[in-house]
Amino acid sequence: MCELFVEHTSDDLEFIQEAAAVEDAESLRVRAHRLKGSALTFGAQLLGDKAAELETLAKQGRTDVAAEIDTLLALFKRTRTELKRRNGASVEVKA
Numbered sequence: 863m864c865e866l867f868v869e870h871t872s873d874d875l876e877f878i879q880e881a882a883a884v885e886d887a888e889s890l891r892v893r894a895h896r897l898k899g900s901a902l903t904f905g906a907q908l909l910g911d912k913a914a915e916l917e918t919l920a921k922q923g924r925t926d927v928a929a930e931i932d933t934l935l936a937l938f939k940r941t942r943t944e945l946k947r948r949n950g951a952s953v954e955v956k957a
Contacts, residue, residue: 864945864949867900867904867945868942868945870900871897871900871901871909871938871941872938874893874896874897874900875897875931875934875935875938877889877893878890878893878894878897878916878931878934879931881893881925882925882927882928882931885925886925887920887921887923887924887925888920890916890920890925890927891917891920891921894913894914894916894917894920895913895917897909897910897913897934898910898913898914898917901913901941906937906941908937908940909934909937909938909941912930912933912934912937913934915930916930916931916934
């Protein structure tokens with residue numbers, strides 16, 4: 863379960879970065895919404911809350927969200943580290 867969360871979240875974050883780079887607010891909103899749901903379901907509250915903020919900005923048509931994406935990446939890194947700590951070597955940590 864942890865491995866899937868890490869894998870899917872990595873994919874979501876990559877997609878979010880690409881959507882912001884091409885200024886696609888709707889794709890950014892959709893993927894931020896997905897990330898929010900999975901993070902909150904998994905118990906990664908801070909990550910989910912930040913994804914919700916990004917979703918709101920995207921709903922407003924904003925794609926100048928580099929700072930928010932940087933924060934999401936940092937929160938995900940912390941989440942992966944904590945998952946690895948809790949689960950030992952059973953969680954693969956992708957870069």
